[in-house]
Amino acid sequence: MPTLIFDQSIPGRRGVTIPASGVPERDLLELLGPELLRQSPPELPEQSELEVVRHYTRLSQLNHSIDTGFYPLGSCTMKYNPKVNEAVARLPGFADLHPYQPAEQVQGALALMYDLQSWLGALTGLPHVCLQPAAGAHGELTGILMIKHYHRHHGNRRTKVLVPDSAHGTNPATAAMAGFEVVTVQSNERGLVSVADLKAHLDDQVAAFMLTNPNTLGLFEEDILAISQAVHEAGALLYYDGANFNAILGAVRPGDMGFDVVHQNLHKTFSTPHGGGGPGSGPVAVSERLAPFLPVPAIVRRPDGSYALDFERPLAIGRMKAFFGNFGVLARAYAYIYAHGHEGLRQVSRDAVLSANYLKARLGDAYEVPFAQSCMHEFVMTSDRQKAQGVNTLSIAKRLIDFGIHPPTIYFPLIVHEAMMVEPTETESKEELDRFVEVMLQIADEVRDTPDLVNSAPHTAPIGRVDEVLAARKPNVRWRKPQTAR
Amino acid sequence: MNDMNLKFSKSHEYVRIENRLAVIGISQHAADQMGDVVYVELPQIGKAYSKDEEFGVVESVKAVSSLYSPVSGTVSAVNAELLEHPEWVNSDPYGKGWMLKLEMTSPTELDQILSQEQYDAEVSSH
Ligand SMILES: Cc1ncc(COP(=O)(O)O)c(C=O)c1O
Numbered sequence: 018m019p020t021l022i023f024d025q026s027i028p029g030r031r032g033v034t035i036p037a038s039g040v041p042e043r044d045l046l047e048l049l050g051p052e053l054l055r056q057s058p059p060e061l062p063e064q065s066e067l068e069v070v071r072h073y074t075r076l077s078q079l080n081h082s083i084d085t086g087f088y089p090l091g092s093c094t095m096k097y098n099p100k101v102n103e104a105v106a107r108l109p110g111f112a113d114l115h116p117y118q119p120a121e122q123v124q125g126a127l128a129l130m131y132d133l134q135s136w137l138g139a140l141t142g143l144p145h146v147c148l149q150p151a152a153g154a155h156g157e158l159t160g161i162l163m164i165k166h167y168h169r170h171h172g173n174r175r176t177k178v179l180v181p182d183s184a185h186g187t188n189p190a191t192a193a194m195a196g197f198e199v200v201t202v203q204s205n206e207r208g209l210v211s212v213a214d215l216k217a218h219l220d221d222q223v224a225a226f227m228l229t230n231p232n233t234l235g236l237f238e239e240d241i242l243a244i245s246q247a248v249h250e251a252g253a254l255l256y257y258d259g260a261n262f263n264a265i266l267g268a269v270r271p272g273d274m275g276f277d278v279v280h281q282n283l284h285k286t287f288s289t290p291h292g293g294g295g296p297g298s299g300p301v302a303v304s305e306r307l308a309p310f311l312p313v314p315a316i317v318r319r320p321d322g323s324y325a326l327d328f329e330r331p332l333a334i335g336r337m338k339a340f341f342g343n344f345g346v347l348a349r350a351y352a353y354i355y356a357h358g359h360e361g362l363r364q365v366s367r368d369a370v371l372s373a374n375y376l377k378a379r380l381g382d383a384y385e386v387p388f389a390q391s392c393m394h395e396f397v398m399t400s401d402r403q404k405a406q407g408v409n410t411l412s413i414a415k416r417l418i419d420f421g422i423h424p425p426t427i428y429f430p431l432i433v434h435e436a437m438m439v440e441p442t443e444t445e446s447k448e449e450l451d452r453f454v455e456v457m458l459q460i461a462d463e464v465r466d467t468p469d470l471v472n473s474a475p476h477t478a479p480i481g482r483v484d485e486v487l488a489a490r491k492p493n494v495r496w497r498k499p500q501t502a503r
Numbered sequence: 504m505n506d507m508n509l510k511f512s513k514s515h516e517y518v519r520i521e522n523r524l525a526v527i528g529i530s531q532h533a534a535d536q537m538g539d540v541v542y543v544e545l546p547q548i549g550k551a552y553s554k555d556e557e558f559g560v561v562e563s564v565k566a567v568s569s570l571y572s573p574v575s576g577t578v579s580a581v582n583a584e585l586l587e588h589p590e591w592v593n594s595d596p597y598g599k600g601w602m603l604k605l606e607m608t609s610p611t612e613l614d615q616i617l618s619q620e621q622y623d624a625e626v627s628s629h
Binding site: 429431486490 | 564589
């Protein structure tokens with residue numbers, strides 16, 4: 018492992034040397050006063066440009082990414098991101114825009130956003146779209162705040178939001194952050210929302226039910242129309258978490274299932290590289306009744322064909338983000354949708370579903386698959402059987418690293434013990450899927466024959482088994498200058 | 504464990520009676536399922552809870568889970584040492600891993616929750 022850049026620092030070394038200033042200098046102390054000036058200089062690493070470039074290039078080579086290997090991280094849709102989308106996002110006419118430029122000067126960017134909104138409206142069946150939110154979770158917050166304002170506008174202050182027990186953690190977190198009490202709805206033995214339990218919890222205090230469809234087990238919620246009817250009869254609204262949209266592109270629309278608001282994770286479904294911490298994009302699309310509450314500014318098209326920003330929306334919840342969202346991600350999504358077209362997007366989902374079912378069928382003997390029905394774009398299996406042989410899911414995940422494969426999502430959803438959640442996406446070849454199967458079967462054999470090998474994995478990674486417990490209990494996230502002996 | 508006279512809630516908290524106080528923590532089964540506990544959040548002394556109300560959270564390397572009070576009562580003691588030693592939830596849940604002591608407001612609630620045998624049957628059926 019390379020040392021930290023701080024530890025490589027050589028006092029006085031510089032990347033660039035700035036020539037003496039040609040204008041008269043003023044004393045900072047005099048300009049700012051002592052209360053705004055720090056007493057000692059910050060301890061920044063001192064390195065030449067070449068050293069900095071080498072350091073970060075080496076670090077990047079230690080990383081796993083979709084460009085270096087298979088990445089079946091369930092719920093995250095780690096598909097290949099076509100490089101042409103990068104070229105589009107980097108076009109100087111887009112990349113060099115300033116967010117304060119007047120609308121007349123940025124008509125191209127506004128046209129792109131306007132078209133993207135209408136395409137997302139067409140794909141979701143919910144025509145009114147806001148591109149501002151910076152991630153899926155941020156889209157959730159936007160949607161739930163709109164629902165809150167909707168109820169208030171109609172004179173009631175509902176206090177509860179329902180989420181299934183299989184929900185992603187951001188769903189209850191969003192509801193709590195928006196000031197609601199979170200109530201959990203049980204799944205039934207088939208891994209789907211128990212409609213009976215849902216009905217038992219629905220009353221005039223419920224503002225919304227948040228649902229992912231297909232759900233986090235990769236299963237399509239077949240009772241969605243009954244769910245939607247029950248929720249609406251109780252006066253509540255139905256929220257669609259679009260993290261799993263890759264399963265149903267062009268096949269079925271959340272609006273037709275009865276959802277009132279959906280967020281998209283553009284960085285998942287519509288091809289922006291992610292996993293490194295952002296930026297992402299989580300547009301929301303809503304039905305007629307929620308449209309007045311969408312954040313401002315809205316991007317509108319004038320009768321003469323030009324585009325403008327509209328702030329005159331009295332019921333709007335306000336702004337959710339400075340400026341207009343993460344524009345580069347919007348440009349990539351635009352290019353991706355344009356390149357595929359409607360039929361191409363349908364094929365994306367068909368292939369994603371086929372790949373997942375293929376893996377599920379081939380791995381279903383060696384590992385246990387708790388829900389037998391066919392899956393959508395991902396599936397959950399358990400290593401309960403392997404755990405009985407003394408190897409837990411974490412070790413199996415770590416062993417995959419030795420084969421150059423990113424582990425699947427593990428221990429989620431919470432309702433499945435020793436869960437492994439596999440999402441191959443549509444962009445992997447059959448050969449790559451077969452290689453994954455061979456590796457998983459080999460690991461199952463190793464668990465039986467040489468469990469210590471699995472329990473001590475990874476063996477080939479730059480860092481071996483990390484002590485996750487220690488890291489969580491005593492996180493050490495700040496570099497401190499070593500004390501030198503005098 | 505039966506000698507301790509433990510009773511359990513369906514959400515995996517245990518309660519045992521010690522000097523007329525209800526001592527509460529989470530079951531060995533729940534601790535095993537969660538994996539290594541890394542963080543525990545407990546309430547202030549004096550807070551009142553009704554049965555099944557959330558009183559705190561535990562965080563493990565796998566997940567964050569809410570803690571629900573198996574009986575109604577007022578907090579008369581919390582295990583402050585546990586905050587420094589969350590690993591005791593895994594290693595000794597019924598001993599050093601206790602979380603709260605409650606002064607019960609309706610001790611008859613104890614009759615409504617699971618006995619050790621009922622709890623064991625409940626968790627082995629899953
Ligand atoms: C089901 C589900 N919902 C919501 C989210 C949150 O999305 P984001 O990470 O873009 O905030 C995720 C992300 O992993 C998810 O898988």
